Amino acid sequence: xxxxxxxPLKLLRETHEQRxxxxxxxxGALTRAQLAEQTRLSRATLxxxxxxxxxxxxxxxxxxxETDGPVVRGRGRPVSRLTLNAAGGLALxxxxxxxxxxxxxxxxxxxxVASDSVPCAERTPWPRRVKLALDLVDELTSRHELSLGxxxxxxxxxxxxxxTGRNLVxxxxxxxxxxxxxxxxxxxxxxxxxTRLAALAEALWGAGAGFGSALxxxxxxxxxxxxxxxxxxxxxxxxxxGELGHISVDRDxxxxxxxxxxxxxRYVALATLLERCGNLLEAQSPQAHDLLTEAGTRIGEVLxxxxxxxxxxxxxxGGELADTGDHLLDPLNATLRRYTHxxxxxxxxxxxxxxxxxxAARGGIALVLTSPN
Amino acid sequence: xxxxxxxPLKLLRETHEQRxxxxxxxxGALTRAQLAEQTRLSRATLxxxxxxxxxxxxxxxxxxxETDGPVVRGRGRPVSRLTLNAAGGLALxxxxxxxxxxxxxxxxxxxxVASDSVPCAERTPWPRRVKLALDLVDELTSRHELSLGxxxxxxxxxxxxxxTGRNLVxxxxxxxxxxxxxxxxxxxxxxxxxTRLAALAEALWGAGAGFGSALxxxxxxxxxxxxxxxxxxxxxxxxxxGELGHISVDRDxxxxxxxxxxxxxRYVALATLLERCGNLLEAQSPQAHDLLTEAGTRIGEVLxxxxxxxxxxxxxxGGELADTGDHLLDPLNATLRRYTHxxxxxxxxxxxxxxxxxxAARGGIALVLTSPN
Numbered sequence: 001x002x003x004x005x006x007x008p009l010k011l012l013r014e015t016h017e018q019r020x021x022x023x024x025x026x027x028g029a030l031t032r033a034q035l036a037e038q039t040r041l042s043r044a045t046l047x048x049x050x051x052x053x054x055x056x057x058x059x060x061x062x063x064x065x066e067t068d069g070p071v072v073r074g075r076g077r078p079v080s081r082l083t084l085n086a087a088g089g090l091a092l093x094x095x096x097x098x099x100x101x102x103x104x105x106x107x108x109x110x111x112x113v114a115s116d117s118v119p120c121a122e123r124t125p126w127p128r129r130v131k132l133a134l135d136l137v138d139e140l141t142s143r144h145e146l147s148l149g150x151x152x153x154x155x156x157x158x159x160x161x162x163x164t165g166r167n168l169v170x171x172x173x174x175x176x177x178x179x180x181x182x183x184x185x186x187x188x189x190x191x192x193x194x195t196r197l198a199a200l201a202e203a204l205w206g207a208g209a210g211f212g213s214a215l216x217x218x219x220x221x222x223x224x225x226x227x228x229x230x231x232x233x234x235x236x237x238x239x240x241x242g243e244l245g246h247i248s249v250d251r252d253x254x255x256x257x258x259x260x261x262x263x264x265x266r267y268v269a270l271a272t273l274l275e276r277c278g279n280l281l282e283a284q285s286p287q288a289h290d291l292l293t294e295a296g297t298r299i300g301e302v303l304x305x306x307x308x309x310x311x312x313x314x315x316x317x318g319g320e321l322a323d324t325g326d327h328l329l330d331p332l333n334a335t336l337r338r339y340t341h342x343x344x345x346x347x348x349x350x351x352x353x354x355x356x357x358x359x360a361a362r363g364g365i366a367l368v369l370t371s372p373n
Numbered sequence: 374x375x376x377x378x379x380x381p382l383k384l385l386r387e388t389h390e391q392r393x394x395x396x397x398x399x400x401g402a403l404t405r406a407q408l409a410e411q412t413r414l415s416r417a418t419l420x421x422x423x424x425x426x427x428x429x430x431x432x433x434x435x436x437x438x439e440t441d442g443p444v445v446r447g448r449g450r451p452v453s454r455l456t457l458n459a460a461g462g463l464a465l466x467x468x469x470x471x472x473x474x475x476x477x478x479x480x481x482x483x484x485x486v487a488s489d490s491v492p493c494a495e496r497t498p499w500p501r502r503v504k505l506a507l508d509l510v511d512e513l514t515s516r517h518e519l520s521l522g523x524x525x526x527x528x529x530x531x532x533x534x535x536x537t538g539r540n541l542v543x544x545x546x547x548x549x550x551x552x553x554x555x556x557x558x559x560x561x562x563x564x565x566x567x568t569r570l571a572a573l574a575e576a577l578w579g580a581g582a583g584f585g586s587a588l589x590x591x592x593x594x595x596x597x598x599x600x601x602x603x604x605x606x607x608x609x610x611x612x613x614x615g616e617l618g619h620i621s622v623d624r625d626x627x628x629x630x631x632x633x634x635x636x637x638x639r640y641v642a643l644a645t646l647l648e649r650c651g652n653l654l655e656a657q658s659p660q661a662h663d664l665l666t667e668a669g670t671r672i673g674e675v676l677x678x679x680x681x682x683x684x685x686x687x688x689x690x691g692g693e694l695a696d697t698g699d700h701l702l703d704p705l706n707a708t709l710r711r712y713t714h715x716x717x718x719x720x721x722x723x724x725x726x727x728x729x730x731x732x733a734a735r736g737g738i739a740l741v742l743t744s745p746n
Binding site: 015161212213227229234235236237238239240241242243244246247248251258259260261262301302304305306308309310311312313338339340341342343344345346347348 | 388534585586600602607608609610611612613614615616617619620621624631632633634635674675677678679681682683684685686711712713714715716717718719720721
């Protein structure tokens with residue numbers, strides 16, 4: 001909702017227009033019918049707003065290519081889709097990962113216009129990581145002849161906890177990273193944990209597209225997760241919602257640096273599993289099969305507890321370990337169903353992540369595109 | 374937000390006014406400063422709206438009694454609180470419980486104007502339960518000389534699963550109950566599981582008041598729960614979110630009728646515990662102490678998994694078993710902290726429920742008062 005700075009008539013139109021723009025920013029391309037449903041505006045009001053947006057070239061309309069299949073509705077008019085004008089603004093996503101710096105740039109029409117990554121060492125200091133990312137942004141804008149004059153905002157993913165609770169004042173490393181990025185571009189900068197940003201991108205545009213609630217679990221050198229409810233990341237009281245890697249699977253297990261005990265991460269982190277079986281990711285040997293069964297079972301137990309708590313529509317499994325496919329997912333699924341309420345598991349979809357290594361950077365872009373203006 | 378039926382000027386004022394009314398409906402009494410924060414309206418706009426609401430007697434203003442303590446602000450003006458006019462409408466909450474039918478009536482100023490209950494047998498058929506509730510409504514309105522002419526809506530709590538997912542069409546018993554109540558009063562009727570409604574009331578008006586997210590666990594003859602995020606119940610995909618009683622605490626435990634295995638409810642349901650120790654609720658004997666320690670530990674394990682998933686601000690423990698106090702809560706707390714991430718437990722408050730036996734009926738009232746009009 002806008003502030004009351006303009007006259008009421010102008011404000012009203014802007015408020016309705018903002019609903020339309022917000023829906024297109026979040027969803028990408030939408031038909032008029034989808035827009036009407038999402039904005040809850042009448043067809044008549046919506047029609048006036050769309051005409052105005054089209055006339056100002058803020059929105060573009062496209063008709064599907066006939067080779068895409070039948071495009072004619074009952075009454076003979078082809079169904080067009082509306083998107084924000086690709087020239088209307090850019091969103092920048094940075095992922096400052098453990099071993100990789102990823103930069104992805106998209107326009108408000110949800111088209112990725114540039115994306116690349118550079119490796120970095122695990123011990124790379126934070127100012128150096130930020131510099132690597134900013135240099136890569138320069139390189140990409142130059143290579144693709146992009147101007148960042150219409151940059152709407154930056155979303156940054158970081159490893160480790162990033163507090164995101166209510167009324168929070170950032171300090172320490174997250175504050176330093178935000179300040180460095182903000183100073184460089186002069187636009188709003190939002191930060192979150194990069195696994196949570198991957199969860200957001202998967203839920204909006206990947207394996208969770210179209211679902212109302214998604215639980216994402218990333219199985220890699222670390223084990224983390226994120227919850228997306230109604231298109232928004234759940235932060236929790238201190239930004240630790242979705243820390244599925246620290247749910248205990250062994251009440252007599254070893255203490256974990258997190259403060260817990262017998263945490264899932266201690267048993268199924270990739271390095272631990274690879275130590276026990278070097279060819280694990282090929283999943284061909286009986287030893288690899290047994291180890292993946294054991295890991296899938298433990299992961300299924302944790303997901304069962306999380307699903308009984310949340311009752312999500314879809315569970316998305318990402319990270320390198322998910323690439324072992326059914327060797328992991330079959331025991332995971334069987335265990336998940338064994339320990340959940342029938343109402344929880346009967347309509348639950350469990351699926352592998354659909355996005356690639358740029359998922360967290362795309363999540364940063366999603367933060368920009370879904371934040372209220 | 375209103376539909377576009379009126380002219381834009383009128384609509385704009387109504388939209389802002391609706392924000393003010395919605396805040397007062399949900400929160401009860403608020404100062405002007407609290408209203409400004411919650412509605413994000415400017416002081417000037419808010420002032421115009423409040424004047425109009427006061428002039429129409431839709432809202433009343435009260436100044437604190439001087440015996441309540443200092444009431445004078447820096448600039449010498451006492452701080453008043455605004456509430457909706459108690460005569461402005463009523464909300465009715467019904468709780469069709471296992472052994473009790475509870476009826477509670479509140480006005481939009483959040484004052485309870487009538488409340489009572491009648492016992493019923495566990496096997497009482499549903500049409501009979503509904504009749505008992507409607508007869509009690511008649512009895513209460515007659516006793517307190519209330520007119521239901523201004524009834525805004527009814528919220529009904531039921532035992533067992535009540536599907537509440539998106540775009541759901543109710544069928545079976547919940548549909549029959551809704552139709553019977555709706556036919557009687559001719560106003561909107563909302564249904565939910567009564568444990569979830571108790572969670573909503575506790576989060577808004579009980580032990581969770583002022584917190585942004587609450588996890589509620591009810592320990593009684595059954596074990597259930599509910600999650601309240603930002604003042605709203607989380608339903609989940611099929612209305613099963615918060616089914617903490619069916620999180621497994623023993624992977625080799627017995628099958629549960631729910632479809633899971635080794636469910637918490639099998640170990641800590643009140644009837645099971647009372648079978649093992651008849652004087653459990655007095656908690657004086659060493660046997661009772663040991664049993665409560667064992668139960669508290671199991672419950673703590675389940676809450677640890679749920680809290681690592683959600684990272685709530687407060688955990689609220691209700692039901693008869695919670696009346697044993699520290700005998701249960703000490704081992705529960707120790708276990709919860711032992712198996713959670715430090716970021717999850719360091720600011721977590723664990724507390725007993727504050728509301729009484731009418732909590733679920735008050736949750737029904739909360740459904741009415743917090744639903745968008």
